[in-house]
Amino acid sequence: MKLRIARSREGGTITHYDLYKIELRKGMTILDALFQIQDKMDPSLSFRYSCRGAVCGSCSMLINKEPRLACRTQVSEVQGLAMNLKRFPALTDTPPGWNPEDEILIEPLPNMPVEKDLVVDMTRFYRALETMKLWIDPEEGEEAHLQSPSDRKKIERYVNCILCAICYGSCPVNAEQVEYLGPASLTKALRFAEDSRVMNPERYLESANALNGVSLCDLVMNCVKACPKGVAPGGAIRTMKNP
Amino acid sequence: MLTITQHKHDLLIIGAGLSGLRVAIQLAKDFDVAVITKVHPLRSHSVAAQGGINASIGEGDSWESHAFDTVKGADYLADQDVAEILAKEAPRAVIENERWGTAFSRTEDGKIAQRPFGGAAFPRTCYAADRTGHNLLHTTFEQALRCGVKFYNEWFVTSLVKNEGRICGLTALEIASGEIHSFIGKSVIVATGGFGRVYGHSTNAVINTGDGCALAFRIGAPLKDMEFVQFHPTTLYGSSILMSEGARGEGGYLVNSEGLRFMDKYAPEKMELAPRDIVARAIRTEINEGRGIEGEYVHLDLRHLGREKILERLPGIRDISIYFAGVDPIDEPIPIKPGQHYSMGGVHTNKNGATPIAGLYSVGEAACMSVHGANRLGGNSLLETLVFGRIVGEKIGEYLPTAPEPSSECVEDDAFRVREKLQEIMLKESGESPYEIREVMGTTMDSLVGVYRREADLKVALSMIKELKERFKNIFLGHSDKRYNYSLIRILELENMLDLAEVITMGALMRRESRGAHWRLDYPVRDDNNFLKHSLFTKIDDYVKTEFIDVNLGMFEVKERTY
Numbered sequence: 001m002k003l004r005i006a007r008s009r010e011g012g013t014i015t016h017y018d019l020y021k022i023e024l025r026k027g028m029t030i031l032d033a034l035f036q037i038q039d040k041m042d043p044s045l046s047f048r049y050s051c052r053g054a055v056c057g058s059c060s061m062l063i064n065k066e067p068r069l070a071c072r073t074q075v076s077e078v079q080g081l082a083m084n085l086k087r088f089p090a091l092t093d094t095p096p097g098w099n100p101e102d103e104i105l106i107e108p109l110p111n112m113p114v115e116k117d118l119v120v121d122m123t124r125f126y127r128a129l130e131t132m133k134l135w136i137d138p139e140e141g142e143e144a145h146l147q148s149p150s151d152r153k154k155i156e157r158y159v160n161c162i163l164c165a166i167c168y169g170s171c172p173v174n175a176e177q178v179e180y181l182g183p184a185s186l187t188k189a190l191r192f193a194e195d196s197r198v199m200n201p202e203r204y205l206e207s208a209n210a211l212n213g214v215s216l217c218d219l220v221m222n223c224v225k226a227c228p229k230g231v232a233p234g235g236a237i238r239t240m241k242n243p
Numbered sequence: 244m245l246t247i248t249q250h251k252h253d254l255l256i257i258g259a260g261l262s263g264l265r266v267a268i269q270l271a272k273d274f275d276v277a278v279i280t281k282v283h284p285l286r287s288h289s290v291a292a293q294g295g296i297n298a299s300i301g302e303g304d305s306w307e308s309h310a311f312d313t314v315k316g317a318d319y320l321a322d323q324d325v326a327e328i329l330a331k332e333a334p335r336a337v338i339e340n341e342r343w344g345t346a347f348s349r350t351e352d353g354k355i356a357q358r359p360f361g362g363a364a365f366p367r368t369c370y371a372a373d374r375t376g377h378n379l380l381h382t383t384f385e386q387a388l389r390c391g392v393k394f395y396n397e398w399f400v401t402s403l404v405k406n407e408g409r410i411c412g413l414t415a416l417e418i419a420s421g422e423i424h425s426f427i428g429k430s431v432i433v434a435t436g437g438f439g440r441v442y443g444h445s446t447n448a449v450i451n452t453g454d455g456c457a458l459a460f461r462i463g464a465p466l467k468d469m470e471f472v473q474f475h476p477t478t479l480y481g482s483s484i485l486m487s488e489g490a491r492g493e494g495g496y497l498v499n500s501e502g503l504r505f506m507d508k509y510a511p512e513k514m515e516l517a518p519r520d521i522v523a524r525a526i527r528t529e530i531n532e533g534r535g536i537e538g539e540y541v542h543l544d545l546r547h548l549g550r551e552k553i554l555e556r557l558p559g560i561r562d563i564s565i566y567f568a569g570v571d572p573i574d575e576p577i578p579i580k581p582g583q584h585y586s587m588g589g590v591h592t593n594k595n596g597a598t599p600i601a602g603l604y605s606v607g608e609a610a611c612m613s614v615h616g617a618n619r620l621g622g623n624s625l626l627e628t629l630v631f632g633r634i635v636g637e638k639i640g641e642y643l644p645t646a647p648e649p650s651s652e653c654v655e656d657d658a659f660r661v662r663e664k665l666q667e668i669m670l671k672e673s674g675e676s677p678y679e680i681r682e683v684m685g686t687t688m689d690s691l692v693g694v695y696r697r698e699a700d701l702k703v704a705l706s707m708i709k710e711l712k713e714r715f716k717n718i719f720l721g722h723s724d725k726r727y728n729y730s731l732i733r734i735l736e737l738e739n740m741l742d743l744a745e746v747i748t749m750g751a752l753m754r755r756e757s758r759g760a761h762w763r764l765d766y767p768v769r770d771d772n773n774f775l776k777h778s779l780f781t782k783i784d785d786y787v788k789t790e791f792i793d794v795n796l797g798m799f800e801v802k803e804r805t806y
Contacts (some may be wrong), residue, residue, distance in 0.1 A: 027481045027567070039678035043730035051448040052284040053484045053563060056379055058286045072566050115419065116727040117279040126283070135385035136344040138471055144300075144341040146353035152346055159346045159371075159378060163285055195344065 001075060003033055005045065006100055006107040007158050011115045014107065017095045018042070018108065022075075022093070030070040030106070034118075047118040054228060057164030062107040064100070065091050067169040067226050078104050085222045088172040092190045105118035109169035127164045132207035136198065151196035159189035167223035179212040179230050183223040183233030186214055190236040205240065214240045247658040249651065250423045251279040252393070253643055255428040256525070257400050257455050259284035262607025263434035263623065264383045264392075265632025270640055279395040279415055279426070281450065281732070284384050287721035288448040289628065292376025293487035294360065295368035296629075297622035298333035301357050303364040306330040307798075309683050313623060314364040315798045316518045318759035319775065323797035325594045325614045326351040329623065329630055336629035337369050343461045345382040345398060347371050348556075358492040358556075360621045362518035362806065364666040366492075366621040367512045373487045373559040379625060382743040386538035398424075399732055401661045402433060403458045403603070404654045410602035413458075418732065423653035423662040429554025430545070430639050432596070433459050433605040434632075437586035441740045441747065442693075443685025445583035446478050450736075455609045457739035459590045460746070464598045467611040467742070470750030473619055473755040473760050474694050475525040475584030476522035478694060480540040482567045483582040486560055488621040490516040490543060490577075497526065497541040498576060499534040505541075507762040513806040518759040520618040521806060527694045530580065581694055585624060585792030587760065588750070591779060594636030601738050603647055613777060616794075617759020620631075641788035668734060677734050680711050684737075684744055687711075692748050698726030698763040701752045708745045715741055746780045746787065753789060754778060771801060 001024050006014040020041055022033045030058075031052055031179040038045045050056040052071045059070040066083045073081075079100075085091060090110035098105050112120040167183035174180050189208035208214050214237050221234040249366040252275045256263045259280035270276050280287070299309045309330035322663040341347055341355060348356040348370050370380035397418040404412050413449050438453025439445035477499075491497070497515055499505050509525035510517030517525075526541050533540060536766040545553055545560075550573050557572075564570045564577050590605035592598050592612055594624050598605060606629045608701050614627055691704035701710055715738060723730050756770035776791035 009726075011726075029461075029567075038730055041735040043721040044728075046724075046727035046729055048282075048286075050282050050450050051288065051291050052482070053291060053448075054566065055374070055559070056282075056290050056448065058282065074566075084569065116724070119727050122283075129385075133389070135389045136342075136382075137389075138386075141342060142335075144338045144347075144355055147349050148353050149349045152349050155346055155726055156372075159381075160374065162290075162377065163381070163805065192344070195346070197344070218329055 002103045003037065004095070004103045004105050007117055009116065011113070014114065017081045019103070024075060028075045030063055030075060030104070033075055034070060040156045046116045055162060057162035060109045060164045060166045060169060062090070062109060062169070064105050065094070067109055067166045069164060069166070069228050072228060075104065080187040083225045085170060085225055086172060086220045090174045090175060109165060111169050111171065111174040122165060125168050125182060125184070128181045129188070132181065132185055132189060134185060134188045134192065136192065139199065139202065147196055155191050155195050157231055158187055158236060161187060161230045162229055164228065165232050166226050166228060170222040170226035172220055172222065173216055173218055177216060180211070180216045181213050183237065186240065187231060187233040187236040190240055208240050217241070247655060247662070248422065249427065250277070250424060250651035251427040251651070253428060254430040254432065254639060255279060256434055257427050258287070258434035258436060258609070259394065260287035260289035260434065260436055260607065261380055261383055261433065261573045261628035262632045264387045264436060265629055266432055266606060266636040266639070267387055267392045267778045268383070268390050269633055269636025271392045273640060277393045277395060277426070278372055279398045279400055281366060281397065281399045283396045284387070284394065285381065287380060287771035289376050289380045289625070291448060291485065292625050293373045293485060294376045294492065295370035295622045296337055296366045296625040297360070297363070297365055298337040298626070299365070299619070300334045300337065300355065301332065301365055301367060304367055306333070308364050309333060309367060311799055312363050313614070313620055315804055316618055316620040318618055318804055319801045320385060320613065320616030320758060320777070320794055322594070322613050322795035323799060324795050325612045327592060327798070328634070329592055329614050329626060332630040336626060337800055339380055340379055340629060341630065343382050343386050345371060345378045345668045354459070358489060359516060360492050360604055361488055361516045361522065362513070363618045370489060373489050373557050375627060384623050399735065400454065400458060402657055403462050404657045405462050405600055405647065406642065406653045407575045408601060410600055412654040414654060414661045414745055418727055423658055423665065425658040425780065427649050427651060427654060429643055429649060430602045430604060432639065433590055433603070433609050434607050435554070435609045437608040438740060438743045439583045439586065441457050441684065441688055441744045443682070443689045444478070446483055447583070448477055449671045449733065452736035452740050453586070454736060454739045455605070456589055457742045458603065459598065459603065460782050462600065462740060462783060464600050464603055465591040465779045466746055467588055467777050467779050468750070469614055469746045469762050469780060470754050470778065471587035471759060472583060472747060473519055473585035473587060474523040474581040476519055476526050476581050477543050477579040478582035479563065479568055480578035480580055484563050485584065486543055486563070486565055486577060486579055487557070488494065490545060490557055490560055491554065494548055496544045497522070498544050499529045501534055505529055505534070509806040514645035517806040518618055518620060523694055536578065540578045542574040543579045544574065546574070563761070570694070585619055587613070587617065587619055595638040596631060597638065602642070604635055604639060606631050612803070617761060617776070643660040662758070665731065666734050668720050668731065670720065671719055674717040675679070675714045677718055677720070677737055680714055681737050684711055684741065692751055694750050695762055695764050698752065701748055705745070705748045705752065708741065708748060712741050712745065749780065749787065749789060750778045775801065
């Protein structure tokens with residue numbers, strides 16, 4: 001098996017693609033393959049990683065033109081996968097020479113500036129958490145809240161978000177409008193607004209309804225298809241569009 | 244460049260997992276706090292904790308019972324005054340995080356749900372499905388953002404610096420630029436987590452390389468109880484990803500190649516819910532005696548729990564099984580075997596997190612207070628981070644106003660030294676492969692310093708590690724760039740791990756008894772007369788001084804440990 005990997009030494013744009021032949025092992029993930037390349041062939045290859053168990057959200061990247069967690073993607077299965085995303089240039093433009101038959105194409109997650117190789121600048125993605133104040137404003141008290149299992153269930157889907165930014169990288173609106181807050185932070189706003197324990201739900205809805213918020217979403221639903229955790233951000237955004 | 248960029252804060256917290264964040268939250272209002280972390284905080288390994296967090300909030304439960312279970316689970320090596328604090332403060336820590344927004348699973352009447360866990364007399368483990376660490380870390384990070392904590396994300400700390408016996412700062416590599424900077428601070432907190440990646444088979448994140456422990460060790464802070472390494476009974480065969488103890492807490496069975504539940508032979512009363520050291524040895528014994536499946540693993544069988552319970556309580560376990568082993572636990576048993584999971588040992592501190600070096604503190608898995616002794620109970624590690632994050636924060640808050648102002652030049656020399664060292668590594672044209680050294684270290688520790696240990700193996704392991712350390716001096720990075728040089732980071736991590744591997748093995752050799760997670764085939768009984776002691780390791784120039792120090796006993800009498 002071969003991996004064709006986007007390279008960018010100085011960041012900014014992809015300057016070229018390098019082709020590597022990997023030694024395939026049973027159960028090997030794309031992340032394992034990247035480590036094999038870094039260890040044995042090319043120590044200059046840069047990519048983010050941490051848990052290798054699909055819970056930390058570090059290793060989001062474009063794999064065969066689809067945004068995925070490298071650690072949760074089996075090398076042997078990549079070619080049979082299809083998300084059927086609505087297309088935009090980062091998902092359609094392919095490098096010359098790529099042979100999808102026996103090469104897996106690895107590129108940085110779209111919609112964020114490239115820092116180096118597969119490492120992208122996630123500042124805008126993280127900044128929304130702060131500008132929207134996506135946290136609880138604690139009140140005095142020494143008891144745990146009560147919350148019924150059904151009330152908890154209302155937010156479960158949303159609290160499963162790992163902030164991997166795959167939704168952000170899959171979104172055609174984020175591709176065109178850098179100011180768009182993006183699916184993950186908007187969904188997190190609903191997570192707080194719908195939490196039965198929260199005293200001021202309006203504050204979160206207001207932050208999601210900012211000019212660069214839910215109104216910019218075209219309900220394309222790429223985020224729903226691409227999310228590795230079943231969070232379905234598009235559904236949350238639809239709820240906020242039509243309260 | 245002839246100058247080194249300098250930063251200055253009151254205190255420098257290394258690591259942005261639950262421990263580091265909780266300390267930061269405690270102090271952000273009153274002091275200039277900086278958190279320096281090699282990954283974005285949300286990528287810290289706390290996120291991967293699954294099963295839950297212990298607190299005696301259930302009816303009929305008590306802090307005394309929790310403390311007793313902790314001390315017995317620790318095979319009586321925990322300091323009892325520290326275990327008491329852990330158990331007493333547990334409800335407050337859990338409630339605090341609930342009020343910050345953590346979405347704990349709930350009982351029908353809306354209370355925080357609790358499940359049974361290994362070695363516990365009550366169902367005491369609060370949980371958010373099987374994603375408890377993920378929920379707690381995201382919530383705690385949100386609160387750190389709210390408090391305006393200053394983060395240096397993706398910075399790798401390269402050395403700690405002390406001056407006249409007192410900590411004064413550190414040097415760190417900005418991963419994005421490849422530049423070494425100096426940081427001045429009155430206090431430094433090591434909250435870098437465990438060092439599981441010293442082993443080849445570990446549940447730990449790739450980043451768990453014990454950097455803070457090695458850095459503290461190098462400036463003379465002692466390490467403690469390093470031989471006590473927890474092997475989790477149930478890690479996924481192949482990738483070693485954690486399969487939560489919650490799976491057994493919810494009623495899962497362990498089954499050998501003969502299709503039999505075997506825990507009755509090892510812990511007739513507690514069965515699958517015996518503490519981890521006991522269950523890990525049981526599985527290892529089944530495999531060693533020929534009752535492993537394909538000679539390699541046993542089954543964790545959840546099928547009898549039914550689809551609904553699996554989907555509600557163990558959705559993460561199911562996902563991991565499907566994606567990483569191709570097995571849906573609703574229909575098939577999960578192949579598992581024991582793997583390294585937790586570091587009971589760490590930086591020697593008192594119950595306030597203070598080390599013998601003034602101003603240097605440690606907390607969480609990186610530290611050894613010691614609250615887990617020879618074996619940690621499931622559900623106590625998340626708890627340790629939040630309870631002691633707050634307490635250590637309070638103590639540092641008392642220390643800071645009394646601490647002298649460090650001179651702004653105190654880190655300069657070390658920053659130049661580190662920069663030159665990295666340049667040398669970058670410029671080398673040939674030498675040893677870091678990958679090979681890492682692999683040999685991992686297989687050596689797995690096979691010779693694992694669940695079962697004996698003197699001959701440990702001696703071989705020690706000489707192997709020493710040889711690897713020699714080879715490391717000639718390490719070859721290869722052609723790479725200055726910016727985002729993760730291969731360089733992995734070399735620096737390897738250097739840290741080699742130091743720790745050596746100390747772990749030394750500790751395992753000198754402890755000629757079996758206690759908790761440390762099992763010596765040649766000394767298969769606990770020996771309280773000689774070894775009811777903490778081991779302590781202090782680096783003095785080029786050698787490691789070893790000694791034993793007393794355990795703080797107290798309310799619980801030291802007894803035989805059966806389950």
